[in-house]
Amino acid sequence: MAVLTAEEGTSLIDPEFYYRHGYPTRYRFFGDHRGQTIWFNPETQPRGPVQIGGFMAGATALAAKGLLDTPHGREYYGLFPTLFMLGNPLQNFSHVVYPVDAGTARGVIRMYWAGEAENATELFARHAGLTMMRDLHAEDIDVIEDGYAGLSSGAIEHIHFQTQEALCRHLYNTVTEKVRALQAEAS
Amino acid sequence: MAALPAGFRALEPFVERWALAGEAARAAARSAASDAERLEFYQAAQPLMQAALAHLDGKPIGSLTGCDAALMRLMLSLANVYHSVEVLGDAEAENARMRARLQFTDHAPY
Numbered sequence: 001m002a003v004l005t006a007e008e009g010t011s012l013i014d015p016e017f018y019y020r021h022g023y024p025t026r027y028r029f030f031g032d033h034r035g036q037t038i039w040f041n042p043e044t045q046p047r048g049p050v051q052i053g054g055f056m057a058g059a060t061a062l063a064a065k066g067l068l069d070t071p072h073g074r075e076y077y078g079l080f081p082t083l084f085m086l087g088n089p090l091q092n093f094s095h096v097v098y099p100v101d102a103g104t105a106r107g108v109i110r111m112y113w114a115g116e117a118e119n120a121t122e123l124f125a126r127h128a129g130l131t132m133m134r135d136l137h138a139e140d141i142d143v144i145e146d147g148y149a150g151l152s153s154g155a156i157e158h159i160h161f162q163t164q165e166a167l168c169r170h171l172y173n174t175v176t177e178k179v180r181a182l183q184a185e186a187s
Numbered sequence: 188m189a190a191l192p193a194g195f196r197a198l199e200p201f202v203e204r205w206a207l208a209g210e211a212a213r214a215a216a217r218s219a220a221s222d223a224e225r226l227e228f229y230q231a232a233q234p235l236m237q238a239a240l241a242h243l244d245g246k247p248i249g250s251l252t253g254c255d256a257a258l259m260r261l262m263l264s265l266a267n268v269y270h271s272v273e274v275l276g277d278a279e280a281e282n283a284r285m286r287a288r289l290q291f292t293d294h295a296p297y
Contacts (some may be wrong), residue, residue, distance in 0.1 A: 048273030050233055050265060057240075109289075120243030120251075120259055123297075124236075127210070127266035134214070135270055138286035 023164040032080035032174050034167045054128030058090050061122040192254045205264040206257040211291040217267045218283045229272045232265045259297050
C-alpha cells in the first residue's frame with residue numbers, strides 16, 4: 001500500500017492551502033484500488049433545529065449499536081474501476097458509475113444503515129440524512145457533465161494531474177496498464 | 188374523522204399535501220412547493236417535531252397505521268423540507284433543478 005499525505009505532497013504549498021480548499025488530507029493506493037481521507041471542517045455546525053435533531057438522533061442510535069466510533073469515518077474508498085464508498089456511519093453510501101455509452105454514464109447512489117430503524121426518531125434521522133446526501137450529490141451532476149463536455153470537445157490534449165488529483169491519476173494509469181496488457185495479449 | 192393523533196391537529200391542514208407515502212413522492216412535493224408553502228409547513232411542523240417523534244416512538248415502527256402513519260409521513264416530509272429552509276435558502280431553486288435528475292428508488296416503509 002502506498003500512502004501520500006497532504007503534508008508530503010505540499011512541499012511548495014502551505015498545508016493550510018489544502019485545508020482551506022477542502023482537499024483530502026491523505027491519499028492511499030491498494031494495487032488497482034484507491035482511497036482518500038476526507039477533510040473535515042471543525043467549524044461546521046448544523047444550521048437549524050431539524051438538522052441538529054436529525055444529527056443527534058442519528059448519532060445516538062448509532063452509538064447504541066456500537067457503530068459510531070470507527071477509524072473509517074472519513075475514509076472514501078474507490079474500488080477499481082468505479083465503485084466508491086464513504087466509511088462514515090452517519091452517511092454511509094456507495095456510488096457506482098456505470099458506462100452507458102462512450103459519452104454517457106449513469107451513477108447509482110445507495111445509502112446504507114445497519115438494520116431497520118428501531119423507532120420513529122431513528123427513521124426520521126435516517127431520512128434527514130438522506131435528504132442532505134441527495135442534495136449534495138445532485139450538485140455534482142453539472143460539474144460531471146461539464147467535465148465530460150470539455151473532454152469530449154478535444155480542446156484539451158493534456159491534463160496535468162496535481163497532488164489532490166492523485167486518485168484520478170491512479171485510475172488513468174491503471175486503465176492504461178490494463179488496456180495495454182489486453183492489447184499485448186491480443187497481439 | 189381526525190387525520191392525526193390528538194395533540195397534532197394543528198397539522199391537519201398539511202396532511203393532504205405533505206403526508207405522502209414514499210420518499211419519491213415527498214421529495215417531489217418539496218420541489219413542487221413554493222418557498223412560502225415550504226416555509227409555512229416547516230414553521231407549523233418543526234415546533235411539534237420532538238413531541239410527534241416521542242409520540243410515535245411509543246408505537247411499533249414497522250406497523251404504524253391511520254393517524255400515526257399520517258403523522259410519521261408528515262415528519263418525513265419535514266425531514267425533506269428542512270434542508271430547503273434551514274440550509275439551502277436562496278439556493279433551493281437551483282438545487283431543485285439539479286436534484287430533479289437524481290431520482291429516488293423507493294424502499295422506504297412509509
